Amino acid sequence: MxxxxxxxxxxxxxxxxxxxxxxxxxxxxxxxxxxxxxxxxxxxxxxxxxxxxxxxxxxxxxxxxxxxxxxxxxxxxxxxxxxNRRIPEPLVIPNYQIDLPDIYEKYLAYHEQSRQIPYTQVKQVRRVLASFDGYLERHKIDLSSLNIEHLDAFMAEFNERLAPGTCRLYRCYLRGFLRYLYQERRIITTDLAPLLVGRRLYAQAKPPKFLRPQEVQTLFASLKFSTPIDIRTYAMVQLAYTLGLRPKEISLITLDDISFSKGELSVADRKGNNPITLPIPEHTIKAIAAYVVNVRPESKYRHVFLTLQSPYRPISSAVVAHYISKAMKAAGLSCSAYWLRHTYAQNLLETGVSIFEIKEMLGHDKIESTKNYLHIHIKLMRKVLFDEEL
Missing domain, CATH: 1.10.150 (DNA polymerase; domain 1)
Incomplete structure (x- = not known):
């Protein structure tokens, strides 16, 4: 009921x-x-x-x-x-907005109006300024007497447990307030904004995450075929795993891109504009055919994957990623849709495919992107770097 x-x-x-x-x-x-x-x-x-x-x-x-x-x-x-009087009251999320001293509120209004920023960002700036105001109050520091030592001490305390990217964003928010104090209000006599910088960070490539063979078996063993959504999800998982396609690429596949007789898929719209024709494994062809014949609704659109609720239209990359991730979560795997793409690359490395061939198959613009996969293949990495056979 x-x-x-x-x-x-x-x-x-x-x-x-x-x-x-x-x-x-x-x-x-x-x-x-x-x-x-x-x-x-x-x-x-x-x-x-x-x-x-x-x-x-x-x-x-x-x-x-x-x-x-x-x-x-x-x-x-x-x-x-x-x-429509179906429930006694609507769902309301409490507003935990923090009231700030007048100078902060005026800055927030100025910032929102002059920059036309979304409300969500205003809330983020408000949280940073609330913490900054609390720090100044605890240490009995007046805005007019601010110096760079005060700012560095606050940022060290405030950013202690935050990721580098978040720290960089919050420094940017605080610099905006400092520029306002100096340029618009003349409350501070020195422009402190350019002095508020973080330590230099050197980018380090993170090895792609992938599924082990046992995890792949667990995933496919857990997939169901009892509903139209299940059948559509199975076809999308097969494409991600056996061809290494991105969610965006899966969402853009049309019926004209697939040759069932030749067992080939033409991927024209790729990141980096690198079209390619890929052979489709037999079980992936069967998964797509089962979806197209038994599940796919009739539509004016030629896209393979459509919504299953009227009006029928192509699904977005977010929908593809959602259902693949949901299937992985149901299998007890804490990972995202992109792990299947990384697993595909790992499988190619294991079978001896060259790094340059993998670059073409994955649609990478630069070989540097593909080289990241060497970090997850120790044997090949040592062979490439040291000409060692293990």
Whole structure:
């Protein structure tokens, strides 16, 4: 009963979005993805209708789903149901906005208006400034007496547990405030913004992550074929694993790109504009054929992979990545869709394919990108570097 009730509610909400001529089709598609995932979550957890749209359930769903930022879709659905008197109150996420002294609030308003930045970034800047204001208060430092030693001490404390990229972003936020104090308000007499720098970081290539043979077996053994989504997911997993295709490349495949008689796939639209024709293994051909014949809806679009809810249209790369990652998560593997691409490259290395051939097959612009895979193949790395046979 609850399953049917929620299914009807989601369908009604998505139809309402379409009837309003929603001008962000990709966002609408993601809403659909989130809400059908929420339906599966509710069924798995046996959640009652009266308990569905609460902050606690939202927190649980965030842990359950592999999709990012599911809150907006659930808030939208709950608001729709509330307006139609289907639930007593909509889902509301508390606003934990921190009130700051007047100078900070004026800067935030100035920053938002002059730069036309999104609200999410304003919230990030506010958090940094709140911590900065707290630091100055604890150490009894006035803004007018700021010096670079104060700033370095604050950043060392504030960024202690943060990733280098986050530290760089937060320094940028603070530099913006310092420029405002110097150029617009004349509160400080020295332009401290250029002096606020981090230590020099040297980029280090991270070895690509891939699945071990046993993990590959676990993944394919766990894949199901009971629903249209399962069959579509299986075909996408096969393409990612046996051909090393990116989610974007999978989403762009058309019926005209596949030669079932020759067992070939033409990949024209690739990152770096490096088209290629790849041989398709027999079991991958069968997986695609099973999806096309039994599942793929009739549509004016020639794309192979379509949505399974009307109106039928091509799925995005985010949808491809979501369902592949979801299948991997269901198999107990904590990894992303790109791990299958990396596993494909690892398999090629193991069979003795040259690094230059792999570059072409993966569609890399530069050989440096492909060389990263040497880090995960110790035998080949030693052979290339030291001409050693192990």
């Amino acid at each position: 609850i399953d049917k009730q929620l299914r009807q509610a989601i369908s009604g909400y998505l139809n309402w979005i379409r009837s309003m001529h929603y001008d962000r089709p990709n966002a609408g598609m993601l809403y659909s993805l989130v809400l059908w995932d929420f339906l599966r979550f509710v069924k798995d957890k046996s959640i009652a209708w009266k308990d569905m749209f609460t902050l606690d359930i939202l927190k649980e769903f965030r842990k359950y789903t592999t999709l990012k930022n599911p809150s907006h879709a659930l808030i939208g659905l709950s608001s729709y149901l509330f307006r």
